[in-house]
Each structure stands twice: as structure tokens, then as C-alpha cells.
Amino acid sequence: PESCLEAYKSETSVFVICASGEDVRTVMENAEQIDMLNGEFGFITIDFSNANNEYIHNSSSSVFDGLIDISQYEPDNDVIYEQFKTDIADSLLLADSSVSITTSDQVPLDAALVYDAVLVAVSALNLAYSMDLDCTDSTILSDLMINNVYQGIEGDVEFDSTG
DSSP: OHHHHHHHTTTOSEEEEOOOHHHHHHHHHHHHHTTOOSSSSEEEEESHHHHTHHHHHTOOOSGGGGEEEEOOOOOSSOHHHHHHHHHHHHHHHHHOTTOOOOTTSOOOHHHHHHHHHHHHHHHHHHHHHHTTOOTTOHHHHHHHHBTOEEEETTEEEEBOTTO
């Protein structure tokens, strides 16, 4: 993993980690070894803290401090989420008429999480661009995300100073 991070650190400054537990820890420890936890790079996990809450809190390592975690919340009878499910069903039907999906079918919550993550990233990029800031600087983008509230599919998305 260290060699993969080393290979891509000149190409991107934001990494989405699709793993759990020990694998996330390994990636973050490798990032620390090659000085990637210095604020220049962003590391995003999806629902890592909920699934690994005890694992993180029992860790003496600070490698998890650099994570931005997007956690899962399934809204009940939420109009925006229900519209999102309808839009997904309609889009799938348009893409492939043999697909049989209705709005009552379960749309994976991960789809909403990814949508929200992209929304937040694009919002930060747009804000940086409108302010004539460096859109490739992850520190600037992270700073722009802090203390802002975004209306996501699952409700409000917000970050404090720790992510």
C-alpha cells in the first residue's frame, strides 16, 4: 500500500478509502510513514467510524485523526431521499429497459453517501474557484468544507474542525 500511495501522491491530493478496520489502519499508517498526514492530503472513508467505533477509540495511534468519514443515516419518510430513490429507479430504467426496479425497491444507501460525498467535494471546488483559490490544494478544500452545512440526500452534511 505504501508504494501505491507514493505512486499517486503526485497525481491527487484526495484519497477515498473503500476498506474497513485493519486495512484502513494500514493505509493510514503507510500514509504517515511517507509524510502524507501533514494536511496536504485528504483521506475519506464511508461509514468507517460507525462500523469501527470501538476500534478507533481503543487505538493509541493518531493516524485516524486525518480521516474524513461520511457516516450512514437512513432517513424515515424523507421527501428528498424518496425523490432520490425515484430518480435512481427512473435512471436505471432509461439506461436499460430490461431493468425492473420500483421506488419501493431498496436503493443502496451507499449510493446516497457517494452522491453526498461528490456534492460536498464539488461545492468546495466551486467555492475555491469562485474565490480564485488553488482548486488542487487539499488543505484549502478541507478548510472550505469546515463549518459549512450542505443539504444532502440523507439530510444535512456538515464538518467541524476534526472532520
